[in-house]
């Protein structure tokens with residue numbers, strides 16, 4: 001009822017936005033059956049209600065949004081509604097409206113009072129007072145909170161008393177101030193020119209009132225006898241204050257002032273901070289408008305911006321341009337505002353959902369007890385499921401990253417993880433660890449690959465991340481060797497794009513020595529040969545160690561040295577990036593294995609890694625014989641690497657990666673046959689495939 005009015009039509013817009021079928025029953029709306037845009041059907045409230053009786057009788061919700069004085073009458077004239085329909089209103093005075101609704105309808109009733117005007121950008125962040133009537137109206141309240149409205153329950157009588165203070169008194173004082181300014185013949189431009197942001201904001205609030213519907217404000221102020229009595233008391237207070245001032249009663253004024261200060265005491269600090277922020281924001285907006293105006297004026301006059309007036313005072317033309325530019329800035333601010341309000345609403349909703357998710361993780365953690373909290377197969381399933389549902393516009397990788405972090409934080413609520421990696425800080429392996437476990441895991445650097453695994457074997461860390469292969473340089477032999485010996489099992493893999501920077505403190509032309517891990521030197525050999533010919537290449541234990549060394553040498557005044565490695569190492573050790581992206585292959589990628597105490601169960605798309613040695617690998621057909629079970633059981637092999645076996649001349653170990661999980665029947669059968677035909681067999685583990 002009344003959905004054609006200013007505030008009612010905003011609710012129509014929001015309900016329609018949710019996909020609801022909304023009928024506007026209003027004399028300003030066309031007759032039933034006619035599309036919007038047709039001439040208004042007109043009529044008294046009773047005629048309108050009678051005309052639309054069928055629509056009203058079928059509605060789930062009848063929302064009355066009509067002027068205050070006619071609200072009880074409109075409600076009384078409603079036809080019978082469905083017994084389970086909710087009858088609600090949007091009036092500023094709740095007592096009479098609720099009384100009328102309870103009398104008119106035996107079903108659920110809710111009194112609502114939106115504490116905002118029709119010009120709000122959107123519902124998010126605004127307040128609606130709910131004065132309960134009767135019955136179950138939770139779906140309606142949930143809808144309101146779903147739009148981001150804050151619903152405050154207050155009984156009707158109390159609401160009306162409070163609104164006297166919040167609305168009637170406030171609006172009357174503002175109105176009196178405006179009326180007085182006009183009567184005093186105040187020149188607004190002069191007042192504004194002398195106004196700092198605080199006075200400007202106050203004047204704006206006065207001007208804002210008079211830009212709205214005077215009848216509405218009259219109705220709000222005169223809504224009840226109690227309001228008028230309140231205003232009379234206010235009038236008396238004002239009279240007393242003036243009498244005191246006239247009488248020179250300074251002490252009386254000070255005492256009254258201090259008493260009010262005490263009344264506000266618990267809020268005064270918060271109010272000071274909040275108003276300071278508000279004024280700072282107002283000042284910034286104003287300054288932006290002025291800057292733009294000056295630029296526009298300068299451009300128009302063909303002189304530099306400073307020419308508009310050295311003291312910053314605008315000329316007449318600049319003043320015009322200022323108005324134009326200010327209008328443009330205001331226009332942009334106005335266009336941004338609803339989106340920002342919507343983003344604020346969404347963020348609050350996200351925060352609520354994220355917190356609810358974390359609470360679920362905490363409950364899961366309590367159930368798991370001392371069992372492993374980290375479940376790679378579940379994480380892989382969650383991420384795959386989300387990527388499948390990704391509606392855009394974020395790319396799949398962005399969705400993965402966002403939820404990766406969310407799961408990392410949820411896991412930390414269950415139990416924080418420590419991850420051991422080849423240090424020092426700033427290595428690619430550290431990046432891989434963060435990429436896999438997210439920012440909530442604690443990376444612990446170790447000095448060698450053996451040390452990395454030892455930390456986990458000795459349960460000093462939960463998981464280890466070790467490099468296994470690089471797209472340019474092939475396998476990391478040392479890791480493959482260690483995989484034959486460690487009791488740890490693979491629980492995951494990471495693929496990391498490797499971008500090397502040339503880092504140092506001097507000039508590229510002055511570099512005589514380059515330090516890096518041997519893999520990095522190999523991955524950048526074309527660059528080094530072409531751009532740094534004759535420069536000494538010095539392998540060290542890690543790229544981060546190279547960066548640390550170069551920083552140390554630079555501190556001693558040696559600047560003809562440089563390091564290769566990740567940008568994070570330059571940041572950690574305070575080096576400059578002398579040349580970015582110096583790896584020979586722009587697609588250069590390293591794969592890492594994540595090792596823990598137990599491989600996860602199948603995730604639906606897994607890889608299995610193992611190391612085997614067939615007997616007498618130097619014999620013809622030994623390799624073929626070893627791989628035959630894979631073909632027989634239809635298992636695909638995605639990787640095969642050979643490594644010389646220590647102590648066995650011409651004996652080789654093979655590192656294999658297979659499609660599928662060791663618990664998949666086909667894979668299990670193939671593995672069994674492989675084990676039976678090998679002199680050495682070690683299942684490194686099965687883990688979710690990446691991507």
Ligand SMILES: O=C(O)C(=O)C[C@]1(C(=O)O)C=C[C@@H](O)C=C1
Nearest residue numbers: 364373374375378379407410411
């Ligand atoms: O499902 C679980 O077992 C959880 O602990 C929840 C959750 C998650 O945030 O989704 C967190 C950590 C696990 O590694 C997997 C998933």
